[in-house]
Amino acid sequence: MSSKIKRNVLKSMIIGVLAYMGALGVPQPAQAEYADIVINNYADAAGMRPAVFPHWFHRIRFRCKVCHTDLGFAFKAGGNKITMAKIIDGKFCGACHNGEISWSVENCAMCHSGIPGQPTHFHGSTVQRLIAPAYKPLQTKDTTK
Amino acid sequence: MNKKTKAISFSSAVLMAAFLWNAQSHAAEMGDNQAPLMVADISAANTFNLNLKKPKSRNLPPAEDGIHDPENEATHSLQHPLDAYKGLPPSDNGNYVDWVKAIDEGKLRPRWDRFDPNAEPFVMDLDIVRPVKASVPDVVFPHRQHTEWLYCSNCHPAIFVPQRLANQISMSAILLGQKCGVCHGKVSFPVETKTCRKCHSKPKPADWEPPLSEATLKNPWK
Numbered sequence: 278m279s280s281k282i283k284r285n286v287l288k289s290m291i292i293g294v295l296a297y298m299g300a301l302g303v304p305q306p307a308q309a310e311y312a313d314i315v316i317n318n319y320a321d322a323a324g325m326r327p328a329v330f331p332h333w334f335h336r337i338r339f340r341c342k343v344c345h346t347d348l349g350f351a352f353k354a355g356g357n358k359i360t361m362a363k364i365i366d367g368k369f370c371g372a373c374h375n376g377e378i379s380w381s382v383e384n385c386a387m388c389h390s391g392i393p394g395q396p397t398h399f400h401g402s403t404v405q406r407l408i409a410p411a412y413k414p415l416q417t418k419d420t421t422k
Numbered sequence: 423m424n425k426k427t428k429a430i431s432f433s434s435a436v437l438m439a440a441f442l443w444n445a446q447s448h449a450a451e452m453g454d455n456q457a458p459l460m461v462a463d464i465s466a467a468n469t470f471n472l473n474l475k476k477p478k479s480r481n482l483p484p485a486e487d488g489i490h491d492p493e494n495e496a497t498h499s500l501q502h503p504l505d506a507y508k509g510l511p512p513s514d515n516g517n518y519v520d521w522v523k524a525i526d527e528g529k530l531r532p533r534w535d536r537f538d539p540n541a542e543p544f545v546m547d548l549d550i551v552r553p554v555k556a557s558v559p560d561v562v563f564p565h566r567q568h569t570e571w572l573y574c575s576n577c578h579p580a581i582f583v584p585q586r587l588a589n590q591i592s593m594s595a596i597l598l599g600q601k602c603g604v605c606h607g608k609v610s611f612p613v614e615t616k617t618c619r620k621c622h623s624k625p626k627p628a629d630w631e632p633p634l635s636e637a638t639l640k641n642p643w644k
Contacts, residue, residue, distance in 0.1 A: 307488030311516045312609045342573040386496035403607030408473045411597035
């Protein structure tokens with residue numbers, strides 16, 4: 278009996294160690310800064326890492342109006358269909374990343390720094406944190422929309 | 423993780439494994455001479471906090487944040503958010519920076535024009551109160567804080583018709599990323615328990631009672 282218990286204890290310990298190591302090895306979900314955007318409409322397909330746009334970094338330097346009014350960025354991740362051709366024409370990121378307001382476009386890897394294979398997404402959005410889709414109220418007679 | 427919590431989680435892992443193992447071999451023993459007890463497979467289904475997701479750390483440097491590729495050398499040249507936030511007023515949500523206070527206190531002066539560092543924003547101080555049918559405080563939409571950052575055309579008319587109470591807004595629309603949720607929950611402060619009162623900021627009158635639902639009013643058994 279006692280040898281059986283010993284064996285059991287040994288087995289349990291081995292499993293415990295394995296379970297503990299397993300828990301450490303589980304890939305952790307992304308913990309990027311709130312409002313970071315990964316833009317990957319085309320980059321992967323062209324063999325570049327996805328572009329990462331940090332809102333926090335830019336809003337320290339510019340108000341939202343600069344990009345979302347003056348430069349015409351629509352409020353939609355991936356919705357502006359940014360390409361390098363537009364950037365070197367001085368549109369979108371190219372309005373600043375031109376060697377005058379900010380470092381210039383040959384610093385490919387500063388922007389193309391995302392882990393390959395990630396879809397275009399907005400990091401940390403409330404929608405992503407919802408466990409189930411938000412509650413939709415019953416349809417009322419209101420047809421203003 | 424410090425040494426102590428490591429030790430605790432280690433020993434609890436061992437204990438849990440021991441428990442599962444014993445329960446299993448016990449069930450096997452019983453199976454030899456009588457009908458096996460049904461041992462429900464509860465180990466995975468009934469964990470405490472099944473759906474609670476808690477970020478363990480915040481404001482990580484780009485190389486460790488899970489979206490930047492650490493194998494890209496330039497990733498290591500990117501700024502650590504905490505270096506940028508030094509001296510800015512803290513908050514308990516989003517970037518953990520109170521961006522409104524940062525501007526109000528003059529700690530931050532982001533450009534309003536990308537070329538002209540002296541251009542001033544066109545600030546309009548107009549509060550719009552939106553009464554809420556539910557028991558939560560009424561919503562006050564402040565134009566001032568918004569026009570510090572945004573221009574009128576960022577909201578009018580695409581997101582909101584510029585007329586008091588002309589827009590139908592609800593929490594579910596906001597949580598789906600419409601109306602206030604176009605920005606809140608994405609770039610400006612998120613929608614979570616800690617932030618409800620930032621929007622729901624006008625207390626209800628003391629004698630306010632939530633309206634009774636029709637089902638209650640018509641309830642024949644009341």
